[in-house]
Amino acid sequence: MNPKKFLVFILLCVLYFLFSVWIYITPVKLSAFEYDRSAEIGEGHLVFQKYNCQACHQLYGLGGYLGPDLTNVSSQKGKSSNYIKAYIKAGSAKMPAFNMSSEELESIVRFLELVDKTGTSLPDNYLIKFDGRVIRK
Amino acid sequence: MRLSHFKIQKLYWNTALILLVIGVWFGVLASSKYFDLDIAGVHLEMVSLRPIHVTAVTMWIVTGAISCVYIYLYSATKIEFSVPLAFFQWLMLIFALMGIFSSYFIQKFGGREYWEFPPVFALPLLGSWILFLFNLYKSLFKVSNWPVYFWMWFAGGCFFLLTFLENYLWIFPFIREQYIIDTTIQWKSNGSLVGSWNQLIYGTAFYLMDKIKGDTGTSTSRSAYFFYMLGLFNLMFNWGHHIYSLPTHNIVRTVGYLVSMTEWIFLLKILFSWRSTIDSATKNFHYLPFKFLMAADAWLLLNLIQALLMSIPAFNLFTHGTHVTVAHAMGTTIGINSMILLAGCSEFICSRICLSDKVTTMISYLFWTIQISLFVFVVSLDSAGICKIIWQYQVTNGSFTDLSLKLKPWIIIFASSGTFLAVGLSALALVLIWMLNSPKTIKRI
Ligand code: HEM
Ligand code: HEM
Numbered sequence: 001m002n003p004k005k006f007l008v009f010i011l012l013c014v015l016y017f018l019f020s021v022w023i024y025i026t027p028v029k030l031s032a033f034e035y036d037r038s039a040e041i042g043e044g045h046l047v048f049q050k051y052n053c054q055a056c057h058q059l060y061g062l063g064g065y066l067g068p069d070l071t072n073v074s075s076q077k078g079k080s081s082n083y084i085k086a087y088i089k090a091g092s093a094k095m096p097a098f099n100m101s102s103e104e105l106e107s108i109v110r111f112l113e114l115v116d117k118t119g120t121s122l123p124d125n126y127l128i129k130f131d132g133r134v135i136r137k
Numbered sequence: 138m139r140l141s142h143f144k145i146q147k148l149y150w151n152t153a154l155i156l157l158v159i160g161v162w163f164g165v166l167a168s169s170k171y172f173d174l175d176i177a178g179v180h181l182e183m184v185s186l187r188p189i190h191v192t193a194v195t196m197w198i199v200t201g202a203i204s205c206v207y208i209y210l211y212s213a214t215k216i217e218f219s220v221p222l223a224f225f226q227w228l229m230l231i232f233a234l235m236g237i238f239s240s241y242f243i244q245k246f247g248g249r250e251y252w253e254f255p256p257v258f259a260l261p262l263l264g265s266w267i268l269f270l271f272n273l274y275k276s277l278f279k280v281s282n283w284p285v286y287f288w289m290w291f292a293g294g295c296f297f298l299l300t301f302l303e304n305y306l307w308i309f310p311f312i313r314e315q316y317i318i319d320t321t322i323q324w325k326s327n328g329s330l331v332g333s334w335n336q337l338i339y340g341t342a343f344y345l346m347d348k349i350k351g352d353t354g355t356s357t358s359r360s361a362y363f364f365y366m367l368g369l370f371n372l373m374f375n376w377g378h379h380i381y382s383l384p385t386h387n388i389v390r391t392v393g394y395l396v397s398m399t400e401w402i403f404l405l406k407i408l409f410s411w412r413s414t415i416d417s418a419t420k421n422f423h424y425l426p427f428k429f430l431m432a433a434d435a436w437l438l439l440n441l442i443q444a445l446l447m448s449i450p451a452f453n454l455f456t457h458g459t460h461v462t463v464a465h466a467m468g469t470t471i472g473i474n475s476m477i478l479l480a481g482c483s484e485f486i487c488s489r490i491c492l493s494d495k496v497t498t499m500i501s502y503l504f505w506t507i508q509i510s511l512f513v514f515v516v517s518l519d520s521a522g523i524c525k526i527i528w529q530y531q532v533t534n535g536s537f538t539d540l541s542l543k544l545k546p547w548i549i550i551f552a553s554s555g556t557f558l559a560v561g562l563s564a565l566a567l568v569l570i571w572m573l574n575s576p577k578t579i580k581r582i
Contacts, residue, residue: 002282002283005283005288005362008366009288009292009369012366012369012370012373015373016373016374019373019374019392020303020325023318023321023322023325023386023389024306024312024318024322026386027315027318028315028317028318028384028385028386030317030384036315036316036317036318037314037315038314038316039310039314041313041314041316042310042313042314045307045313045316045319046247046313049246049247049248049249049253050246050247051184051246052184052188052244052246052253054249054250054253055183055184055187055188055253056183056184056187058458059320060320060380060382060383060458061382061457061458061462062250062320062324062379062380062458063250064183064187064250065459065460065463066170066171066183067537068537069458093173094170094173096182096184114316115316118316118317118384119383119384121382121458123454123455123529126382126454128451128454129451132394132449132450132451132452133390133391133394133450133451134381134450134451134454136384
């Protein structure tokens with residue numbers, strides 16, 4: 001192993017390590033919560049994982065593609081928490097009906113409400129800059 | 138090399154190729170869910186089909202990469218790896234896979250995207266990887282002057298471990314309760330994990346190129362090391378494009394954007410060396426492993442252009458969350474990763490047996506079936522994505538059902554070309570399995 005090349009490798013690793021730790025420990029400031037931190041969102045996410053909703057649905061455009069993106073479903077017109085609960089329990093032509101306990105249903109609906117508060121995933125909410133960057137309106 | 142080493146190499150290739158066959162057919166079953174079909178009476182929900190498909194094909198890539206390293210690490214160093222360690226590694230992998238697939242079948246989930254199985258099965262996967270690292274590093278550290286592919290295997294091995302662990306940080310409430318940070322970390326680690334297996338696979342491609350050309354010039358040149366370092370830099374910092382729309386730290390977006398633009402250098406390099414690539418292609422195209430390497434080169438070019446555009450936030454804003462992303466994900470994993478692995482496997486076989494004309498012709502047909510159907514597959518996914526982008530701008534508050542109807546023609550083409558692709562890939566995998574296990578292959582260890 002060549003020492004000079006190893007040094008470059010180590011240097012890159014140090015940079016990577018510092019950047020990673022910075023990401024882990026620096027809280028993100030959001031307008032809806034004082035900080036991006038909520039025990040309920042953590043709980044709800046586990047239920048979302050338990051039923052593998054991500055196989056078909058996206059949050060912030062990440063997930064499967066068979067169903068719609070759910071980032072802002074909670075604040076869409078006519079999509080109350082009761083609508084969402086009924087939808088999950090009954091399913092649809094393409095979505096299976098999920099047999100969840102009432103606590104799990106509450107938890108997942110609360111999760112979707114909180115995710116909605118973190119931001120929005122629709123392209124029309126962004127401005128495009130000349131250098132290719134995009135800025136939230 | 139002793140017979141036991143050869144048997145381990147074969148065991149890994151058999152496992153990888155079987156995973157490929159399973160993976161592609163579950164992909165076909167998953168695509169049928171877009172039409173509410175239960176093919177051949179199989180009733181499995183998308184919740185099970187998508188993870189079975191994605192896990193089987195990603196494990197084809199990882200296991201294929203391990204197989205290549207076990208073969209070419211020995212050819213390059215002439216140092217024998219430990220057979221019991223490699224076998225125990227395989228047992229742990231099989232144990233994990235059995236647990237993972239059975240939990241998908243009975244709809245027991247609990248993990249995150251691409252790793253949807255209950256997290257306990259990550260433990261045998263982790264154990265299996267650590268054993269692999271023992272074997273890999275034991276040989277590598279006995280050699281003093283490293284060609285570039287040793288560096289790539291070295292870095293790919295350790296970063297796979299680190300990013301796999303990082304992928305599970307969500308199990309700590311401190312991380313899980315910060316949704317934005319948690320999602321940032323999830324896509325940071327997923328991005329780097331793909332970069333890590335790329336290092337293992339590109340290392341193999343370098344080794345094969347040297348071997349086929351018969352000189353070591355490519356893998357010891359200054360430019361080879363430069364591109365290795367650039368690749369490593371991208372593995373570490375080029376993942377921001379997954380989460381441009383997430384309200385995370387601005388610096389994450391900026392770093393992601395800037396670093397991804399260094400990939401233009403890769404594109405320029407490919408374009409500049411295109412002439413010589415074509416020259417050597419005309420000379421060696423009859424040789425099966427070379428054919429696959431050339432296919433990987435062509436797919437690299439096409440995918441890189443698309444990936445570069447998708448890494449510009451102004452473009453990503455539109456393509457994110459559409460089938461353009463799926464086109465990119467499958468275009469790269471099939472076109473680049475799988476082609477290099479198939480080159481690695483066929484070189485292992487071709488260096489041992491001489492293929493008959495009949496087999497060569499059959500493989501050539503399968504090769505072109507795969508390339509043509511993959512092209513249609515990727516174009517249909519891109520078109521479905523573009524269709525969604527246009528729809529979003531023409532229709533305000535449109536329903537998801539309307540959108541699905543609009544995309545349907547493209548999805549039909551996607552599913553049909555996917556079926557041809559599955560036929561081509563699985564038939565090729567079966568031919569390779571048959572040749573690997575033919576008594577003639579064993580005679581020439
Ligand atoms: C427990 C996990 C899940 C949750 C919480 C969930 C939630 C929802 C909600 C709230 C809607 C209504 C969206 C709207 O009206 O805008 C919806 C629609 C939909 N979901 Fe799910 N879903 C889950 C799992 C799945 C799975 C696994 C699939 C795929 C098999 C799926 C496929 C669909 C489809 C296709 C629609 C659109 C409606 C249609 O065309 O029938 N969902 N989902
Ligand atoms: C070696 C071959 C293949 C590899 C490596 C591969 C890889 C992948 C990957 C990585 C994903 C996740 C994409 C994402 O999340 O953006 C995916 C999804 C998928 N693949 Fe494949 N794939 C292969 C072959 C196929 C074939 C032959 C089909 C058949 C049509 C297929 C159908 C699908 C479907 C339907 C999805 C889910 C897309 C969705 O969420 O709606 N794949 N594949």
